[in-house]
Amino acid sequence: MTSNRINIEEAAEILRSHDNYTILSHATPDGDTAGCAYALCRALHKLGKKARVRCGDDFSDRFSFMWKNLGCGSFDEETVISVDVADARLLGSLEELYKDKVLLAIDHHISHVDFAESLCVEPYAAACAQTVYKIIKVLGAELDKDIAACLYTAIATDSGCFKFSSVSPETHRIAAELLEFDFGFAELNYVLFDLKTKERIALEETIYKNMKYYLDGKCAIVVLSRNILNSVDPEDANGISAIPRQVEGVEVGVILKEKKDGVWKASLRSNSNADVQKICGEFGGGGHAKAAGCTFTDCTPDEAIEKLVAVIGKSFN
Numbered sequence: 086m087t088s089n090r091i092n093i094e095e096a097a098e099i100l101r102s103h104d105n106y107t108i109l110s111h112a113t114p115d116g117d118t119a120g121c122a123y124a125l126c127r128a129l130h131k132l133g134k135k136a137r138v139r140c141g142d143d144f145s146d147r148f149s150f151m152w153k154n155l156g157c158g159s160f161d162e163e164t165v166i167s168v169d170v171a172d173a174r175l176l177g178s179l180e181e182l183y184k185d186k187v188l189l190a191i192d193h194h195i196s197h198v199d200f201a202e203s204l205c206v207e208p209y210a211a212a213c214a215q216t217v218y219k220i221i222k223v224l225g226a227e228l229d230k231d232i233a234a235c236l237y238t239a240i241a242t243d244s245g246c247f248k249f250s251s252v253s254p255e256t257h258r259i260a261a262e263l264l265e266f267d268f269g270f271a272e273l274n275y276v277l278f279d280l281k282t283k284e285r286i287a288l289e290e291t292i293y294k295n296m297k298y299y300l301d302g303k304c305a306i307v308v309l310s311r312n313i314l315n316s317v318d319p320e321d322a323n324g325i326s327a328i329p330r331q332v333e334g335v336e337v338g339v340i341l342k343e344k345k346d347g348v349w350k351a352s353l354r355s356n357s358n359a360d361v362q363k364i365c366g367e368f369g370g371g372g373h374a375k376a377a378g379c380t381f382t383d384c385t386p387d388e389a390i391e392k393l394v395a396v397i398g399k400s401f402n
């Protein structure tokens with residue numbers, strides 16, 4: 086199917102003219118999808134509408150301020166909206182229930198695969214929350230501390246705390262307007278970016294210990310067995326794929342995770358022109374130029390590494 090492409094004003098008009106909303110976040114939710122959903126939910130409440138948030142997986146406790154003091158009441162769902170969902174498949178366990186029922190998708194993924202009746206997409210926004218912010222403004226819902234904290238979290242997390250190349254002057258302008266509300270951004274940033282559990286520190290220790298270098302130090306690979314992975318809370322393993330590429334001189338960083346006997350999932354991150362989407366494509370995987378993944382079956386980790394290093398090496402030429 087093809088979604089009807091609409092702009093900010095038209096998206097606001099859809100939200101104004103409907104009621105009884107379910108707002109969907111993508112599975113394995115991040116700060117952007119959670120922040121967009123709860124900001125929009127709170128804004129719709131301010132307009133006197135009924136709205137709730139649903140997600141196929143649980144949100145992280147780090148985001149618990151988003152739903153604090155939020156009463157959604159009970160009502161019959163009439164209108165389904167999705168935020169930051171690039172593909173109906175990413176609804177996870179809610180896919181079957183909702184894939185054909187979404188009236189409006191708000192997104193920022195260039196790779197968006199249409200599933201909603203209407204789509205409001207700004208593919209160059211650092212976070213979907215930039216678009217949600219603009220829609221809330223047009224809707225005329227009054228911003229407050231709680232909405233600002235949700236939107237700030239969404240933008241800060243999706244932009245790597247304003248570090249990624251996707252950040253634009255508009256990203257900072259929106260963040261600056263959000264800072265007008267006294268939601269305690271410094272404490273929030275501590276929780277979002279600096280706070281680590283002892284288990285996370287132990288996992289990082291293992292990652293550093295297991296790091297091996299290839300291709301004159303331009304490639305770093307870490308192998309993590311099921312034993313190690315099963316002993317950590319998935320929340321503690323968030324973002325570990327970014328660690329190998331932090332090493333000076335490393336252009337492509339890889340985490341190789343054991344999924345089951347003989348099955349290894351590789352997560353690649355690039356610092357350079359090496360296109361990891363293409364590299365993973367050679368093995369039936371995909372993703373983005375700077376972040377991609379692929380799976381190896383029926384092999385040992387050493388065999389997977391050998392295959393990967395051969396293709397990564399070619400990408401440096």
Ligand SMILES: [Mn+2]
Nearest residue numbers: 117169213243
């Ligand atoms: Mn996002």
